[in-house]
Amino acid sequence: MNYNNTNIANTKVVLEIKDLHKSFGDKHVLNGFNMLLHQGENLVIMGKSGSGKSVMIKCLVGLMEADSGTISVMQNDITKLNQEALDILRADIGFLFQGSALYDSMTVRENLEFPLRRHIKKFNKTVDTEKLVIEALENVGLVSAINLMPDELSGGMKRRVALARTLILQPKIILYDEPTSGLDPITAKEIIILMQEVQKKYNTSSLIITHDVDCARVISDRMILLIDGIDYAVGTFKELSTSQDPKVKAFFKQ
Numbered sequence: 001m002n003y004n005n006t007n008i009a010n011t012k013v014v015l016e017i018k019d020l021h022k023s024f025g026d027k028h029v030l031n032g033f034n035m036l037l038h039q040g041e042n043l044v045i046m047g048k049s050g051s052g053k054s055v056m057i058k059c060l061v062g063l064m065e066a067d068s069g070t071i072s073v074m075q076n077d078i079t080k081l082n083q084e085a086l087d088i089l090r091a092d093i094g095f096l097f098q099g100s101a102l103y104d105s106m107t108v109r110e111n112l113e114f115p116l117r118r119h120i121k122k123f124n125k126t127v128d129t130e131k132l133v134i135e136a137l138e139n140v141g142l143v144s145a146i147n148l149m150p151d152e153l154s155g156g157m158k159r160r161v162a163l164a165r166t167l168i169l170q171p172k173i174i175l176y177d178e179p180t181s182g183l184d185p186i187t188a189k190e191i192i193i194l195m196q197e198v199q200k201k202y203n204t205s206s207l208i209i210t211h212d213v214d215c216a217r218v219i220s221d222r223m224i225l226l227i228d229g230i231d232y233a234v235g236t237f238k239e240l241s242t243s244q245d246p247k248v249k250a251f252f253k254q
């Protein structure tokens with residue numbers, strides 16, 4: 001298998017999905033999907049609307065039970081973990097949802113404090129909340145917005161705050177669901193640059209679901225095309241974007 005960054009192929013695997021199946025009645029959404037995510041890798045998953053990307057993510061985070069297959073996060077088979085072990089593992093996985101999902105009635109500071117309170121076990125009891133909030137906002141260049149309410153922020157600022165809220169738990173893996181959707185091209189580019197900076201600074205591994213070909217081009221070390229319920233095509237952006245397979249080609253027509 002080829003990687004844009006050959007160093008990544010030699011790093012450990014932090015997430016592995018093997019032969020995942022999920023059907024709803026006679027609708028077979030996932031038909032044996034496989035995936036590997038390496039430490040420090042940016043892996044982009046592309047698939048048409050309704051191809052099963054959300055179903056795959058829901059199985060991955062335990063919101064949905066797969067019919068068969070295995071999912072390992074940092075060498076732990078998540079289907080075999082008890083609730084407490086799952087909670088500990090979940091604190092190492094950050095999410096950035098479509099549309100930012102900030103709490104509207106809370107200030108930026110309170111939005112960032114919220115996950116800290118929920119996952120306090122991950123840190124020692126004397127955690128300096130203020131320091132962590134400021135540090136997370138510094139990472140996204142938004143310390144000045146600390147006392148603002150979400151409706152006082154632009155779309156791009158909201159996405160940044162959401163990223164800061166994800167970073168505050170110091171996740172080892174970040175799942176991005178359409179990180180640039182709804183943003184103008186310049187703001188989208190800023191978010192992509194920020195994602196790259198975060199990856200470099202913390203050596204996080206990222207799984208990025210996107211329809212945005214530009215985002216995939218810039219950020220991906222490797223890509224998977226989810227077609228017909230399987231990992232239909234796997235490779236670098238260059239490999240996939242020059243493929244002669246009509247199903248693959250369809251993704252890169254602009």
Ligand SMILES: Nc1ncnc2c1ncn2[C@@H]1O[C@H](COP(=O)(O)OP(=O)(O)OP(=O)(O)O)[C@@H](O)[C@H]1O
Binds near residue numbers: 048
């Ligand atoms: N709980 C459910 N019950 C029945 N069918 C479902 C359920 N969840 C998802 N599906 C079906 O599974 C298929 C895949 O849905 P999914 O939401 O994973 O697509 P997606 O690739 O994330 O699409 P999009 O890019 O539009 O978000 C769809 O046909 C959907 O209707």
